Amino acid sequence: MAQSTALLKAALDAAARGWPVFPLRPGDKRPALHGETACPGTGECADGHAKWEQRATTDPDRIRRAWSAGAFNIGLATGPSGLLVVDLDQVKAKDGKGTPDGVSSFAALCERAGQPVPTTYRVRTAGGGEHLYFWVHRAIRMPSSKGRLAPKIDTRAWGGYVVAPGSIVGGTTYEVNPAPVAELPTWLMLALQAEPKPARPAAVALPRLGNRRAEVALERERVAVAGAQEGGREAELFRAARAMGRFVAWGEIARHVVEEAFQSAAESTGLPASQCRSTLRSALDWSIRTARPRETA
Structure with a gap:
């Protein structure tokens, strides 16, 4: 009960700042809201499935009703909040030797720009990384990005969300260093808006499955x-x-091969990894479940 109360308070505190929130699964980073395939088509979804960015709210009554149902973590919809959050990640075991962490990469980025590391509202994440919060004028619709600035640095703005302070993942609380939220520095905005170098689509080595149609x-x-x-x-x-999905249902290609190929391709466009996984899971589940027999397709 104490944990539920603390999480409710943290959600209300974020909303009081004008930051729309929505519930995440208890102890997790994933949204607790229903997906498109399970959408009831009522309430907020009466005119079509409303995703988490549309359903995030600052309404205290709605927040109290939602968090009364469980000890939900707090998702903060960055775009509607007028925020861009710089996500400085820790090095993981799968990363190559010598890969710098996000804090080091960001410090080097600031040094190359001839700018100090900005002083702003910071949140220490459960994984040991940091979230740096910046205000962005609402007329400027900044997209989220993945690795665009430097290794281990992502940004969350429109189309993205962050786990808000007060949330608990793996038994560790997201803790805030409550400095005022600074405006996004012009140099950093220009770096994010610069045209990226053309990149080749992420290549995935596909196993030979004996079914050329599915591979193509x-x-x-x-x-x-x-x-x-x-x-x-x-x-x-x-x-x-x-x-x-129909090729998976027919046994012409393995599901994990499809998931790996699309996950890599979608992440290369800047979509968050968790969003890619969720979209893939719901789309494939639906397609496999509803696929017509191969003979009648």
């Missing part, structure tokens, strides 16, 4: 996902996964 279809859809533009990336991933 996967490669075609993977390229489409990797080439999707801002504002349509998740929709393209969902469409492509649905298109490939």
